[in-house]
Amino acid sequence: MTTPPAITTGDITGLVLAGGRGTRMGGVDKGLQNFNGTALAMHAVMRLGMQVGELMINANRNLSAYESFGVPVWPDGLADYAGPLAGFLTGLEHCETPYLLTVPCDTPLFPLDLASRLSEALVANDAEIAMVSAPEPSEDPGGATALRAQPVFCLLNATLLESLVRFTQAGGRKIDKWTAEHRTVLVPFDQPGDAPDAFFNANTLAELHSLESQRN
Ligand SMILES: Nc1nc2c(ncn2[C@@H]2O[C@H](COP(=O)(O)OP(=O)(O)OP(=O)(O)O)[C@@H](O)[C@H]2O)c(=O)[nH]1
Numbered sequence: 001m002t003t004p005p006a007i008t009t010g011d012i013t014g015l016v017l018a019g020g021r022g023t024r025m026g027g028v029d030k031g032l033q034n035f036n037g038t039a040l041a042m043h044a045v046m047r048l049g050m051q052v053g054e055l056m057i058n059a060n061r062n063l064s065a066y067e068s069f070g071v072p073v074w075p076d077g078l079a080d081y082a083g084p085l086a087g088f089l090t091g092l093e094h095c096e097t098p099y100l101l102t103v104p105c106d107t108p109l110f111p112l113d114l115a116s117r118l119s120e121a122l123v124a125n126d127a128e129i130a131m132v133s134a135p136e137p138s139e140d141p142g143g144a145t146a147l148r149a150q151p152v153f154c155l156l157n158a159t160l161l162e163s164l165v166r167f168t169q170a171g172g173r174k175i176d177k178w179t180a181e182h183r184t185v186l187v188p189f190d191q192p193g194d195a196p197d198a199f200f201n202a203n204t205l206a207e208l209h210s211l212e213s214q215r216n
């Protein structure tokens with residue numbers, strides 16, 4: 001058997017997902033909220049930018065504010081805030097590299113080796129999709145953390161565009177339902193040296209402020 005070629009940085013387009021409603025944050029444009037003095041989406045742009053060859057932002061409001069971050073901005077093609085899968089579709093439609101790596105705008109401490117670890121796992125498992133699996137805080141105070149799939153952190157083979165067009169045209173909206181149709185590898189980020197809170201996301205203003213006090 002021949003080993004599939006490694007994925008290099010230049011093979012990947014990074015996509016910052018900032019197209020949501022931000023309902024739990026009071027309906028604000030989440031990507032534009034300040035985090036330690038810089039807009040959340042800009043944190044993602046900087047962190048992802050050092051791991052990929054090209055970058056894009058997917059946003060549905062305040063497009064000129066996002067454009068000022070210096071990377072192309074694309075709104076959803078699907079109407080009415082169809083969810084993050086609409087962002088995946090937009091990203092794949094505009095992706096000119098063999099792979100697309102998605103990150104949400106509300107997780108500003110995601111790891112700097114995200115792209116390399118997802119890439120290695122994708123190749124090693126001959127997969128089409130590599131998805132993060134990471135510790136999540138327990139609902140009960142003092143409860144143990146559990147490892148959960150983080151479907152908005154996904155490395156996708158760009159050839160999946162056709163499949164996603166079909167899935168969304170049929171009304172599909174759930175990321176995990178779509179990824180289940182393809183060879184998907186879950187990549188655990190709970191190894192020694194991994195920050196346990198790297199994938200904590202800010203859905204409310206209180207969560208945003210509590211994340212601000214963490215160091216990375
Ligand atoms: N393109 C696109 N992205 C979305 C959409 N809905 C959510 N997202 C993105 O998916 C990621 C995870 O979503 P949430 O954390 O639920 O963010 P949200 O939908 O803005 O917030 P809530 O309305 O409070 O659920 C974020 O990066 C959002 O920007 C959508 O309709 N279109």
Ligand SMILES: [Mg+2]
Pocket residue numbers: 104106201202203
């Ligand atoms: Mg979130």
